[in-house]
Amino acid sequence: MKLSELSCGAEGKVTGMSDLSSATRKKLMVMGVLPNTPISVVRVAPLGDPLQVRVRGVDIALRKQLAESIEVEC
Template sequence: MKLSEMVCGTEGRVTGMSRLAPDTRKKLMVMGVLPNTPISVVRVAPLGDPLQVRVRGVDIALRKTLAENIEVELD
């Protein structure tokens, strides 16, 4: 499933980011979004964009268009 499809409070693991542009993927990896890393959705803005996700104890705001290209599997 895609990260953008997860609801608040759910946890999963990143399985792939191959659909992202190389520069964007590299920036996310520097922030800790790596394959097999636990990720959870903390909050979604009222209009659905951006999402607040927690990775390795750090909260990151991601645009929905970015989250649509990150593959996750639920725990």
């Protein structure tokens, strides 16, 4: 399942980010988005972009296109 498919308030665990470039993957990892890390969708903008996600107690805004490249399991 993709991160963009989670509904508001739903929580999942990051399983992979293989579709992303290595530079983008490194930036996300520095922000705490690591494999096997719990991540939850806090809020979605009215038009669906961006998403507000919470990872390790920090809220991050991610573009929908980026969230579609992050794989999670519920």
